[in-house]
Amino acid sequence: MERICVFTGSSPGARPDYVLAAEALAEALVARNLELVYGGASVGVMGRLADAVLARGGQVIGVIPQPLRNKEIDHQGLTDLRIVGSMHERKATMTDLADGFVVLPGGLGTLDETFEALTWAQLGLHGKPVGLLNVCGYFDRLLDFLAHAVDQRFVRHEHREMLLVADTPDRLLMIMERYTAPAVKKWIAAAEA
DSSP: OOEEEEEOOSSOOSSHHHHHHHHHHHHHHHHTTOEEEEOOBSSHHHHHHHHHHHHTTOOEEEEEEGGGIIIIIBOSSOSEEEEESSHHHHHHHHHHHOSEEEEOSOOHHHHHHHHHHHHHHHTTSOOOOEEEEOGGGTTHHHHHHHHHHHHTTSSOHHHHTTEEEESSHHHHHHHHHTOOOOOOSOSSOTTTO
């Protein structure tokens, strides 16, 4: 892996732990000489993550849609800022640039990006690792829901296992470095339909 795309919020969230986790992730990325790809904002957890990578001498590529430049306040100090036309273009560009994905706490946009990356992996469009950094149990209920979706046979166990989970950046990146995408050719057998 050379570049990691991070999905996270343009808000700092309710707990300082979320920003602290972003700073710890920045340290782990730079220590591994991994470039950051992210949503291009200067605010929230996103902005603090980019600032922390840059402060440690790392490289940061931001990707922001033109319509969001005023709302998310694009970061002016990045190694590379790419301005695209839409959210769809943003996600596709970040996916093309990255060798893996890390998810930090965030809202609906973060979840959208995460599940699109997982869906593309499920369909075999990429074999890149997708990892949740479960800061202070932020994603516990989401993980419970995914277990429920597996129990109800809407998600295959193999596809749920594509979402890697850890509570420290070093552990998550280590798991991601060892990841091999499952070879699942068909997710619904004719007998199950």
